[in-house]
Amino acid sequence: MSAHIYQEPKNAMQSGKARMDGWVLEYASLDKKVADPLTGWAGSSDTMQQLKLKFDSLGAAKAYCEARDIAYKVIATPPKTLKIQSYSDNFG
Numbered sequence: 001m002s003a004h005i006y007q008e009p010k011n012a013m014q015s016g017k018a019r020m021d022g023w024v025l026e027y028a029s030l031d032k033k034v035a036d037p038l039t040g041w042a043g044s045s046d047t048m049q050q051l052k053l054k055f056d057s058l059g060a061a062k063a064y065c066e067a068r069d070i071a072y073k074v075i076a077t078p079p080k081t082l083k084i085q086s087y088s089d090n091f092g
Helices: 058-067 087-091
Strands: 002-007 023-027 052-055 071-074
Touching (some): 002 058, 052 058, 058 071
Antiparallel strands (some): 002 023, 023 052
């Protein structure tokens, strides 16, 4: 069993930075998804991929994995870049 640890990105509809410091652990899928012949929805028998655990810090998420012998991969958060632009640049 393996897992991915990452920080949730900010919602595009939000300008604030609240709840941006948490970390999420998701288990990697063991089975491939199969389309249901009746509904056409994709699904699998792997129920661990439905789990999404949230932690306050990266260390807590790593400690959880190490205590339960779960192989994990930390996905780095991309650096935040700001495009600094003045209001007058909109009219040039």
